[in-house]
Amino acid sequence: MGRGIIAYGAYVPYWRLDRSKITAAMGAGGGRGHRAVASYDEDTTTMGVEAARNALRGSDIVPDSVLFSTANPAYMDKTNASAIHAALDLPQSSWAVDAGGAPRSSEAIWALAAANRGANLAVASDLRTGRPTSGDEAGGGDGAAAFVFGDDAVSPVLCEWLGGAVATAEFTDRYRQPGDAYSRIWEERFGEQVYLPLANDAIERALADAGVGLDGIDKIAIVGLHARAVRGLSRVAGDKLVGDLTGEIGNTGTAHAAIVLAAVLDDAAPGETILLVHLADGATADVLRTTDAIADHAPYAPVRAQIDRGNDALDYNKFLTWRGFLDREPPRRPDPERPGAPPAFRSEDWKYAFVGSRDRSSGAIHLPPMRVSMEGGAVDDMERVRMADVPATIATFTVDRLAFSLSPPMVAVVIDYDGGGRFQAEMTDVDPDEVRIGDRVEMTFRRLYSAEGIHNYFWKARPAAG
Amino acid sequence: MSSHGIRDKVAIVGMGCTQFGEHWDRSVDDMLTDAAHDAYTSAGVTQDDIDAFWLGTMGSGVSGLTLSKPLQLDYKPVTRLENMCATGSEAFRNAAYAVASGAYDMVMAIGVEKLKDSGYSGLTGARPPSDGTDSTITAPATFSLLAPAYAHKYGLDPDTMKEVLTRIAWKNHRNGALNPRAQFRKEVAKETIAGSPLIAGPLGIFDCSGVSDGSAAAVLVRAEDAHKYCDNPLYIKALSFASGPATGALDSTYDYTTFREVVASATEAYKQAGITDPRSQIAMAEVHDCFTPTELVLMEDLGFAERGLGWKEAMAGTFDLDGDLPVNPDGGLKSFGHPIGASGLRMLFECWLQLRGQAPPERQIPSVTEQGKTLGLTHNLGGQPGAAVSFVSVVGSELG
Numbered sequence: 001m002g003r004g005i006i007a008y009g010a011y012v013p014y015w016r017l018d019r020s021k022i023t024a025a026m027g028a029g030g031g032r033g034h035r036a037v038a039s040y041d042e043d044t045t046t047m048g049v050e051a052a053r054n055a056l057r058g059s060d061i062v063p064d065s066v067l068f069s070t071a072n073p074a075y076m077d078k079t080n081a082s083a084i085h086a087a088l089d090l091p092q093s094s095w096a097v098d099a100g101g102a103p104r105s106s107e108a109i110w111a112l113a114a115a116n117r118g119a120n121l122a123v124a125s126d127l128r129t130g131r132p133t134s135g136d137e138a139g140g141g142d143g144a145a146a147f148v149f150g151d152d153a154v155s156p157v158l159c160e161w162l163g164g165a166v167a168t169a170e171f172t173d174r175y176r177q178p179g180d181a182y183s184r185i186w187e188e189r190f191g192e193q194v195y196l197p198l199a200n201d202a203i204e205r206a207l208a209d210a211g212v213g214l215d216g217i218d219k220i221a222i223v224g225l226h227a228r229a230v231r232g233l234s235r236v237a238g239d240k241l242v243g244d245l246t247g248e249i250g251n252t253g254t255a256h257a258a259i260v261l262a263a264v265l266d267d268a269a270p271g272e273t274i275l276l277v278h279l280a281d282g283a284t285a286d287v288l289r290t291t292d293a294i295a296d297h298a299p300y301a302p303v304r305a306q307i308d309r310g311n312d313a314l315d316y317n318k319f320l321t322w323r324g325f326l327d328r329e330p331p332r333r334p335d336p337e338r339p340g341a342p343p344a345f346r347s348e349d350w351k352y353a354f355v356g357s358r359d360r361s362s363g364a365i366h367l368p369p370m371r372v373s374m375e376g377g378a379v380d381d382m383e384r385v386r387m388a389d390v391p392a393t394i395a396t397f398t399v400d401r402l403a404f405s406l407s408p409p410m411v412a413v414v415i416d417y418d419g420g421g422r423f424q425a426e427m428t429d430v431d432p433d434e435v436r437i438g439d440r441v442e443m444t445f446r447r448l449y450s451a452e453g454i455h456n457y458f459w460k461a462r463p464a465a466g
Numbered sequence: 467m468s469s470h471g472i473r474d475k476v477a478i479v480g481m482g483c484t485q486f487g488e489h490w491d492r493s494v495d496d497m498l499t500d501a502a503h504d505a506y507t508s509a510g511v512t513q514d515d516i517d518a519f520w521l522g523t524m525g526s527g528v529s530g531l532t533l534s535k536p537l538q539l540d541y542k543p544v545t546r547l548e549n550m551c552a553t554g555s556e557a558f559r560n561a562a563y564a565v566a567s568g569a570y571d572m573v574m575a576i577g578v579e580k581l582k583d584s585g586y587s588g589l590t591g592a593r594p595p596s597d598g599t600d601s602t603i604t605a606p607a608t609f610s611l612l613a614p615a616y617a618h619k620y621g622l623d624p625d626t627m628k629e630v631l632t633r634i635a636w637k638n639h640r641n642g643a644l645n646p647r648a649q650f651r652k653e654v655a656k657e658t659i660a661g662s663p664l665i666a667g668p669l670g671i672f673d674c675s676g677v678s679d680g681s682a683a684a685v686l687v688r689a690e691d692a693h694k695y696c697d698n699p700l701y702i703k704a705l706s707f708a709s710g711p712a713t714g715a716l717d718s719t720y721d722y723t724t725f726r727e728v729v730a731s732a733t734e735a736y737k738q739a740g741i742t743d744p745r746s747q748i749a750m751a752e753v754h755d756c757f758t759p760t761e762l763v764l765m766e767d768l769g770f771a772e773r774g775l776g777w778k779e780a781m782a783g784t785f786d787l788d789g790d791l792p793v794n795p796d797g798g799l800k801s802f803g804h805p806i807g808a809s810g811l812r813m814l815f816e817c818w819l820q821l822r823g824q825a826p827p828e829r830q831i832p833s834v835t836e837q838g839k840t841l842g843l844t845h846n847l848g849g850q851p852g853a854a855v856s857f858v859s860v861v862g863s864e865l866g
Contacts, residue, residue, distance in 0.1 A: 332587040339598025347597040366716055368599065374713045396615040396722045398667035400607035402588055412603045414611060416718045424601055424715040437618050448598065456598040 004160040004291070006119065007061055007148040009054030010262040010303045011047050012249055013038045014429040014462075016312040017319050019138045025316045029133030034312055035250030038142035040322040040407040041428055041446040044070040044125035045080045046457065049087040049445040051144035051255075052123050056088065057300040057389065061148055061155050063088075064118030065095035067109035071254045072127045073100050074447070074455055076178065083457055084123060086352035087445045089386055103225060103254040104280040107166075110147070114161060119150035126253035129182045129323055136183060139227060141250020145258030156293035159265060162273070163210030164286035167198040173226060173281070181324065188228045195229035199283040203275070206285035217287070218272045219264055223257040224279025233277065240275075248307050261288075263303035270295050301465065309465065313431075322407060333404045338451035349384065354443060354459045356421060357382035365421030385421075387443070391464055392417040394439045399432040406449060413461055415441055425461040440464035469706075471738030472566040474865050477692035477699040478684050480509020483815040486680035486803030487649040494526045494580045495536035501681035501808075502537055502576055509685040509695050513537065516685070517570035519544040522557030522577040523807035525591055533576065548807075550848025551756065552707075553577060555810030555857035558684060559705045565686050572691075576683035577812075579805035588677060589806070601715075603666075605756065606674050608850035610667030612759040615722035620774045628668055630777040631758035632660045635672050635800055637780075638755060641787055642797025644829040649676040649803030673758040678803030682811035684818075689865065698822045700814075703841065703860040704738035706731040714852010727856035728767040728847065735858035736769070739841070744769045745791055748860075749839030750820055750831055752813035754847035755798040765793070768845060768858075792831045795820060810846040810857065817842035821863040840864045 015037040022030030038047060048068055056063075066088070068081035081096035090096075099105040099112075106124040113120035128140025151157075173191040176183040185191075199222075207214060220237040223244055224230045234241050242264055244256070252259055257278045264274055270292045278284045320326040339351075349355040350368045357369030364375040365385055372379050392415035401409040411427040413435065427435065428446060441461040448456045482504025484497050492500075498521075506513060521533040521544055530544025549556040554577030561575035584590050589605055601608075617627040636656050642648035654672060662670035685695075692699035708731040714720040732744075741747050753768065755761035765776035770791055771784070779785065785793035796802050796816040799809060819825040820834055821842050833839045846857040 332585065333604070334586060334590050336602065337593065337596075340595030343595055343597040347599065351597050351599050364717075370716075374711060374717060395718070396611045396618075398603070398607045398610040398614075399664075400603045400610075400666045402604045402606060402665050403602060410603060410607075412601070412607055412611075414715060414722065420718065422716050422718045422720075426603075437614055448602075458599045 002152040002157045002160065004149065004157040005147050006150040006155040006157055007055045007059055008146065008262050008265060009051050009057070009299070009301060010143065010145040010259045010306065011051035011054060012036050012143045012259070012303065012306040012310070013042055013047065014309065014311055015039055015314045016310040017314050017316065018312045021316040022133065022138055026133045029138055031138050033247040034310065035138065036141040036143050036252070036310065037314060037319055037322070038127045039428060041448065041460065043074045043447050043455070044072050044127050044144065045074045045083050046445050046447055047127070047142065047144035048084050048123040048125040048146065051125065051146040052084060052088055052121060054301040055121070055146040055148060059155060061119050061150070063090060063094055063121035063148060065097070065113070065116065065120045066090065067097055067099065067113055067120060067122045068125070069099040069106040069109045069123070069254055070125045071101065071103050073098065083352065086348055089353035089355065102281055104282065106254045106257065107278065107284050113147065113149040119148055119154050122147050122149065124255045124258045126255045128250065128253050131182050132320065132325060134182070136185070139246065139251055141246070141252045143249060143252040143259055144255045145262050147258060157291050158294045158297055159288050159290050162212060162287040162289055163206060164284065165202045165205035165209055166282060166284045167202040168282040169194065169198055188226065191226045192229045192232055195224070195226055195279050195283065196232055199233050199277055199279060202283040202285040203277060206287055210287035212273060212287055216273055217275045220275045220277070221260050221264060222277045223260050225251055225253055226279055227251070229279055245307070259303060265290065265294065266299050266302045266304065268294055318407065331402060331404060331408065333402065336404055336449045336451050338454040339456045351458055353386060354388040355384045355386045358385040363420065365417070367421055367423040387417055387421055388459065390417045390419065391440060391442050392461065394435065394437055394441060395422070396437060397435045411435060413441065415461055425459065427462065428460045429462040469734060471704055472562060473703050473738055474689050474701050475566045476562045476686055476702045477689045478814065478818060478861070479687055479692050479696040479699050480505045480511065480685040481683065481815050481818045482508055483647060483682040483812055484680050485647045486676070486678045486805055486812070488582045489679040490582070492679065494532070494578055497580070497679065497681035498533060498536050498576065498578050501578070501683040502574065505574065505683040505685050511572065511685060511695060514540070516542065516572055516574050518542060518564060518573045520557040520561040520573065520575045521546045522548070522553040522810070523579055524548050524550065524553050526578055526580045526807065549855055551754065551806050552810060552846040552848040552855050552857045553807040554682065554812070555844065555846035555859065556707070558811060558814060558859070559707060559857065561686055562702055562705060565688055572685065572687050574683055574685055575811060576681065577807035577810060578681040579807040580679045581677050581805060582679050605850070606669050607666035609757040609760050610669045611722050612763055612851055613668050616759065616763065619721060619723050620777070622777065624668065628660060630762060630780055631668065631673055632656050634755070634758040634761050634780055635659045637786055638794050638798040638800035641795050641829070642801025645797050645802065648797040648801050649678045650801040669757055675756045675799035676801065676803035678805050680803060680805035680808045680812070682808045682815050684811055684814060698863060700818055700821060700861045700863060701865055703862050704735040704858070706734035706738065706858045707855065708734070709855045710853060712853035720852055722851050724763060725767055725847065725851060725854050725856060727854045728764060728845065731856040731858045732768050735860055739860040741841070741860065744843070748791060748841050748843050749833040750792045750795055750817070751843040751845065752796065752798070752816050753793055753845040755794055755800050756804065756847065760847070761793070764845060768843070787829060788832060792833060795829060795831050810844065813844035813846065814859070814861065817844060817861050821861065
């Protein structure tokens, strides 16, 4: 029975920062190209949800676990994977667990997902910050990717793991104290000279473990936050080297190896052998091979399409505001209130999974769910209906310039779902001047705001990708 | 099972209304004292004559003590109630029923709100703990949802829609300019209104009602007792209230060009009052113009204009002070101001002045003095399009 990657999906947020805007504003920093920017209402958890939705869309895989890794967790001392688990409407019997800390932690969830029985969803997500003008600010990127490891019996294996090796060492390259808003970096020539021998060692042993020579490798992906070491190692890869996307979306840290692999798989033919090298506090090399099944696989949201859809109209001052480096004057409105834990617990299906209720007799869909039908008044004759993946059309809308928002103005839309159901939602990833009645939208999981240490997660509408 | 109404059973024999505005120098207690004592004086009674009180306030106090303490009431019953922006009307409705039931001979309905102490823009209010999924858009944003929906349905381009809304604000400011009790007592040029900073959707700051402090009160007795206190009382012809199922944001058949609650409450009120053609039978209307698109939609919901033609009537001046059917002759929420709990009673106060011919000559409506019409309508709304409570009253200066 074959085992390997049976589903995958990446998420690249909508917004891009043109790096030249940093240089223009600060007279330093920046550079060429773009970085992907998580919107003000996104964090590593919400991006992880979007990646997982892209991975699972159109399949009937029910993961037995949600394994989440990030270097920028929304919560400490509270599991973030459980919010992803809830947003995916997974059963109570599925495990949800975080592996946090450094980008290297993503390797743990991959290994666990591959090794544990069942179908296991590994979600790597990161939101990269940096002090204004720093290399991290310009070179970082935000995004997530999700891979499901499982058996052929559940869903056809798209890519198998042939072998791998690790090289570990203790050295100080980049580091961040808990609670700090950014990382610090040692002089980069030091890191380069530590990483290169570690990488060569891992690659050599990984090829041996897989029983493949370098000439048997079709594509080589080299990923790591140490750009100089990645460049140095890339020279030996020659024309087998695949682009690491850092020029277009920046380096997404914990998520980056997974996003690059997703991009490779999007375009891969059957039988391609891939060497994936991850430089992160050591080096890890894996050898993978695509199966015949990948020929029939149509990714729901290809990485290339998500990159091309990006919007680089984002201003640098807004980017700084979103990341908390600029503290702008709020409207003269009360601060938002934290969601209550008991009400949120009672409405988990609604708040996290966007599940409404459908009257069995009239078919009327109620968002939020109701016990008494608005059509016919039937009591407690409802079935659950998940609306997260149902597209909708704008019935009317407004732009609220008075409401509290982390990025005013707030856009609100009344939307009618295909096949029935209506909801008044906030809209995101949109130019307020471009909203029109009749526009098509889809739902996205977001963080509305945070209050008194609690993140308020819920669903918003965004322009439909199609 | 039926609603019967209390037509001609209860009369208003005295009213009081403070100036509305930013009363930095006056407390809730001050305003309640002023409105109550103005109403006693107006009715020629003393506080001891009042048997029971209904106090409406959304957030400026809780319990009957909010009224009994500043007025030093002598252990009389005080009901404190809230029904969003229709709170003042709700106090009036329940007070009227208490008289009609025979439980009391004379009662007071009084409303108050102090909004300007909060330091915030617009309305604020404490909400119970929630799961965090409730809409957090502001009141102007919820009502601004009407504008694109109306324009889309009836084929108005955005500029025309903006002109219509601007004219409604211009009309209400013009009316308020003549009213010494109004918060804003200046005419405002249409260009100024149209060019004011945007608040929500197409609504600028001049499309929004005034956030203010104020209080208003009425003294009610049985109709047969009215002439003991007053030569020209106002009689209650109809009182209706509709609390909706709040399905506008769930139900795709709702198109955001109407308030179903208003249609229901107006239909009920017209039945109680025996009104078949409100446009011609009513001398004036005070309606809940919280935001300009609200007044536009209300003209159609209340039957003052055909569906889809309210905007043309508004542009033609039908609802101006000297129009066929003056709407908000006192300036409305727009320029008189909107201290929540007081607004419903403020609307009745304008009927009290106009229907009895006691408004100053410069703003006395000709529909009363020249055409001899005797009926006035007040309409008070709470909530938002698709999830509202609506109150309609009809009052008249003659029995029968």
